[in-house]
Amino acid sequence: MRPSGARIARSARAQAWPKRYAFYLRVADSAIVLAAVVAGLLFGGAGPRTAVALVVIAVVWPVALGVYGSRDASVFGIGAEEYRRVVAASIELFAVLAIAALLLSDWLPARVLALVFGSGALGLLVVRWSSRRWLNAQRRSGLCLTPVVVVGEPEDVRYVVRRITASSAAPYNVLGVVLPGGRRGQSLAVEGERLPVLSSTDDVVRTVALKKAAAVIIAGPIPGGNQYVRELGWSLEQYGTELVLASTLTNVAGPRIHWRPVQGLPLMEVDLPRYSGATQVLKRGMDIVLAVGALVVLSPVLGVLALLVRHDSPGPVIFRQERIGKDGRAFRMLKFRSMVVGAEAQPGIEINDDPRVTRCGRWMRRYSLDELPQFVNVLTGEMSLVGPRPPLAPELGGHEAEEQGLPVHRRRMLITPGLTGFTHLAGRWDLEWDDAVRLDLYYVENWSLLGDLMILWRSFRDICLR
Structure with a gap:
């Protein structure tokens, strides 16, 4: 799929x-x-x-x-x-x-x-x-993919398949699924599509041989437990088929995971995420250098945009919006004003047809030009070039209530919020709250300087190609 x-x-x-x-x-x-x-x-x-x-x-x-x-x-x-x-x-x-x-x-x-x-x-x-x-x-284009079969309980299978199909560059092509008690001819609904059920978990090896699958993905706990997985791996060897285990540590990336065998027992160690120390100092240094460089290089553009905003509609050039930053501290995030004065008090409609957006605001938003003043927030330390999305206070409070007081999303505040990040690359306007939180948590748990540079490059590339 x-x-x-x-x-x-x-x-x-x-x-x-x-x-x-x-x-x-x-x-x-x-x-x-x-x-x-x-x-x-x-x-x-x-x-x-x-x-x-x-x-x-x-x-x-x-x-x-x-x-x-x-x-x-x-x-x-x-x-x-x-x-x-x-x-x-x-x-x-x-x-x-x-x-x-x-x-x-x-x-x-x-x-x-x-x-x-x-x-x-x-x-x-x-x-x-x-x-x-x-x-x-x-x-x-559907080429250079690894044909796989996903094995597990229906909800676990749905989660794995959704994550695979969410990325157009994912390396897998899902041929079908294998469910406990599943029978050929059945199907499993995933994101509006029907995936064929190929067999039950008792008949995985024959199914793999028939479908010529190159890998089998185990999506969470399955009947038979570790013994079943071990014997399945042995049986798949004769077909040269890889066995892939979907980790339940959904926010932990490979570089933080290490294997340590102890008397034949493979233990998976997960390094602590890095929220302080030399790497954070380097990150802050990179923020300052690149933000200063960007403001110097873009100063003519900033001046032209300020004049356009001033003449396009009455009101201030800069819009200051309260956001929640690192450690839950509120700060004023800067933007070029792209909406009419008092727009926050007016009801909005679909983002592409919102009448509150000004004429120049429409194309500034398309190319993220309204975000350029946030380089000043980066210099003051309220924001970083790369980081989680800074939420609005009402947005944060509302979802905290929905989550029955469990402040899972507050973990995002261990890192300074960013001008760009995974949520921007994934399409910030189209993301559900849960997906945005998941991407932000993934960044918080696994950030690195090299990863930041890649996100900056991809953000620059995506803006230039719009």
Whole structure:
């Protein structure tokens, strides 16, 4: 099941794409590293000894990328983990080589090492970015997908399938579902579509063989428990079918999860989320530098927008709206006024036809230009460039009452609210409250500097393509 009805050819050729894609990445990585080494030889003034050292780098660097799992199928086209592995492998190799450069300056001059590493690392990231764009475009067309069968109780299956189909770049194509006591010919309603029930949980292996599924996703607890899952994994080995367990830790991402075997017992450790310390200091520093740069570069645009708002309709240029920020503190979020004065007291209708929105407000909202004054909020520390959506006080109170006093959503306030974030990328106007809270919680639990940079890039790209 994929958005817009896209389907994948269920053939050995279709299921072999991960190997072909990994081979392409291996060739591309080697080509980029070789080009960086050649640049070091040509422009670094390298002698014979340095040439030998660079040949070693040309061999070791692609190997390091493979050792760090940057070409594993599990990270193809999803999240920041692929970039993180490329960067981690490159930095650790560079650290070792930097020490070698200090000890063996005749073999590896610092200028040559800097040239090779800088050009190589940049080239690797550019290749991965362009490759991911191609792969995600293929997936949106229904290609390069892994055909899967989802196994579990109906509600667990619905949740997993909804999460898979929510992303147009998700790596799976759901062939059908397997339910306890399910029978062929039945169907399961998911988001207005009917998914075929392929069999009961007692007949998964034969179903996988018939459907040529490449993976089986276990969506939560199922009858038979751990014993059933273990034996199912053994049975699937003969077909080369992967077993995927959907974690019940829905807000915890891979980098925070580590496995520690203790006397044959695999224990899953979950790192504490980071809300203070050096990384937060770096995040704040990045906010200040980028916000100052944005205000300087965009100052002519800000001036023109202010004049347009002033002449478009009577009222102030800047609209100040009270929002709830970090630790529950209220602050005034700044925007260019995009609605008539007193609009908050008037009833609104569908967002695209709201008569309260001014003429220039319509196109400012389309390109998020009304949000630009929030760079000032970033400089004052009330907001960050990336973070959860800052809620309105009435909005927060109303949903807290709906949740019977359980302040689950207040966990979002452990992080400074952001100018952009997952909720903006997912379509802030179309999101239900529960979905917005889920995305914000995911960010709070798993934020990273690299992830922030990716969100900023995607936000900039999405605005430019509107």
